[in-house]
Amino acid sequence: MAGMPPLLEARALVKRLGGRLVVDGVDLVCHAGQVLGLLGPNGAGKTTTLRMLYGFLSADAGAIRFEGADVSRDLNRFKRQLGVCTQEDTFDGDFTVRQNLEVAAGYFRPRPPEVRRRVDELLERFALATYAGDKPEALSGGFRRRLMIARALVHRPRLLFLDEPTTGLDPQARVAVWDLVNGLRAEGLGIVLTTHYMDEAERLSDALTVLAQGKVVAHGTPKSVLGDMLGEHVVVLEADGATMPAVAAWLGTRGLGEPLAVLGVWHLPLSGEQLADFARSFPALRYEVRPPNLDDLFLKLALPCAG
Amino acid sequence: MRGLTAALEWQSRAVVGRHLRVYLKNWHTSFLPPVLEPITLLLAFGLGLGAYMSSGIEWNGRLVGYINFVAPGMLAYATFMTAIFQSLFGAFIRMRYQRTWEGQLTTQIELRHVVWGEILWAGLLTTSYVAIVSLVLSGCQALGVLQLRLEYLPLVIPIVFVAACAFAALGLCFTALVPTIDHMNLPIFLVVLPVGFVSATYFPLGHPVLAAISTANPLYHLAEGLRGLLLGDRAGYHLAGLAGLLAVMLVILVPLDMRLLRKRVLGD
Incomplete structure (x- = not known):
């Protein structure tokens, strides 16, 4: 990793929404094969930061780099490398579980190769094969989350954004999602994770960036962040x-x-x-x-x- | 400019492809309205109401059978209502309740593609609807009910597509503005129905004030333009007026849609 630019690097991000300064000079870095936990209380600016990082919102100031290249120069190419699992379920209710994955694959160019095989692989890996012909609304909360994560991976991205992926899930479903995240990290994906669950952040994150009132108040390994901020x-x-x-x-x-x-x-x-x-x-x-x-x-x- | 050229980008086609896939899943129910509606309207207006006007009505200084007057107007009205309703209710449901747009925006699709995807889909859906209505009209002509210049029907299709795109751009403005689906009554009763009223689709505009207002109404020019084509009269003035109004609508409304929806969907 030495000498290689990080997979994702954000410097001095600033965003105002409705005249209010929501993100105020945020820096963060995520490497391949690393889970970066983005933490902070409600209103700290986590989701806005995340939305800027995955191109949903444009930053008022600052720079986002993917492998050292400024993403604003070719946002479309950058977005081809991203998988995004939003906080809310945004699967397509008009389609079945399988069709959701197929349709999502159609939103990327170059087209993901061998889509049918990739969809089968994801259905199997996320234990969704039994429900492949069902509408997503018929799934339990845990399986809906699995579908959301599977959909974010259908085009084989290199960087995955997970916005509170286990909120509202029972403990068993949460552990299942943790296992999936661990597996994805082991495959070399960079993962940026926001969560309200502290045990989740401690277990999953290789590094933490802590936000409060739109600013980074701590960054480092979970242990060093706790030591710096609390004693x-x-x-x-x-x-x-x-x-x-x-x-x-x-x-x-x-x-x-x-x-x-x-x-x-x-x-x-x-x-x-x-x-x-x-x-x-x-x-x-x-x-x-x-x-x-x-x-x-x-x-x-x-x-x-x-x- | 980038907002306008996004219509040609693959992402806009991908959004249209998604809507088409949903439509084709339900084709058997989607197919019924364009077949049954013109038959019902021709029976009610053409044969029913038309029976009281056995001598026909005066149009451009000549007498035409009421059913022949109504048929092109029906194509124009179907264009307007299908495009508007698709961009009002269909788009609002996808934006607000199904969160389809939010899911699309996490991919390489951007908001300008979502907007164009909705507009082009409304255009395509409306065109297919009008094409089916045209087939029904052709059937009626074969039965001797209508006397239209059917050889001009292929010209109707591209005109309808562009008009439907412009009407959909208007509908998306309201989709961006109304807070809830219940508030859709406001644009429907304050804009859509009055535009339909002052359009000469189902009856000629005799009152000079209505006639003056109608010159700024693209639906009026669409109805009269199609009527001119299908009844064999001057269509050039109305089609030129229509082209000008549609161009202005698209150039102004599409960027406005993008601006309003950026605020609504992205909060930016």
């Missing part, structure tokens, strides 16, 4: 004790802001030194210490004043 430990304690004002004051004097509060429980992200200081300051307090996860990161981003 090494999270202290979890019930927020109904008499010592809580003292804990809040302790956070305030150290510039750690407000605690992350969930259902009467405080989650305090702390470094190793801060944890030792906390233990010395509150020797009689009962609390749990755990490693940080992406849920903590989301909570922190959703509460920007939380410091």
Whole structure:
């Protein structure tokens, strides 16, 4: 990979929608055989960024490169390399499962070779063969998602966009989609994934780009992002004790802001030194210490004043 | 300019191909309206209403049988209504409820191709509809019900195609603007039906005000142009007027459709 330009590279992307700055200078990179997780709370600009990346929206400023070449010079050629699975089901309800794949193949030039064989292969791989003659509406949520991903792959793209691919699925269906994504990564596809599920992002992503209010607030491996944004430990304690004002004051004097509060429980992200200081300051307090996860990161981003 | 030339790009044809594939799946039900509608209208207007006008009606200074007056008007009205309804309801359903456009836009198809695909499909569907109506009219002529210059029917087909594309471009503007399918009543009652009323399709426009308004109505020029061709009278003035109005409609409305639908579909 050294010396090779990344499969996808975006620099300083800016987008205003309805006069509002939605994406403000976003940079990101995705390599072949890599899953890039694009994370952020609602309204962070994930979907708008994704839509610019796959050519649905044009950027007001910034550049998108595919293997080092500016995609705006030949957007049509770039789009031939992309597979897109949108957040909403957008399959064609007038056609059966098989016909959906065939019709989608007709929207690409050069035409995908041996379409019939490719469709059979995808139906088999995505366990859709049994439903090939059914309308997509007849499928369960998990199989509809499989159809959406299969349709995005019918022309053998090199870069796949998955916008919240498992939202609304039961755990079994989610795991099935994860297996498919893992398999596609192993085949060398670059995958850009947005998700609200933190376990999904942690399990699937080789790299994370975290957005908040339209800007990149962290980038790196899941572990390094958590370390940079949250620290090494999270202290979890019930927020109904008499010592809580003292804990809040302790956070305030150290510039750690407000605690992350969930259902009467405080989650305090702390470094190793801060944890030792906390233990010395509150020797009689009962609390749990755990490693940080992406849920903590989301909570922190959703509460920007939380410091 | 790029928006206009997109009509010739493969992506627009791919969108038309998709609509054609759906149509052919349901051909047996799609085939019925163009066969039954002209028969019903000829019976109701031509033979029914026409029976009260046994001496015929005056058109361009001569008397013609009412059924012969109505038949070309029927072709024009079918062109207008089929194209408008396809671009209003058919396109709206694909855009809003079936999300067909959104799926297409994740491929190499771009919005300008979706717009042209809808317009060209409306043109093609309308032309096939009018071709079937023409066959029914030919059957009626063989039975002695009509006396038209049928040798001019092949000329009708390309005229109808271009007119249907322009009417579809008008319909797509409303598709881009109306918030819900229930609001389709607004363009239908405020624009579509008045345009149909001031068009001389089913009755001549005797009132001078209506006649003056009709000169800016492409459907009027289409009806009178087809009538001129099929009844053997001057058609050149109306066909030239029609060509001018259709060109203006396409040059103005297609880019406007793209602009309005970009905002509506892409939010951009």
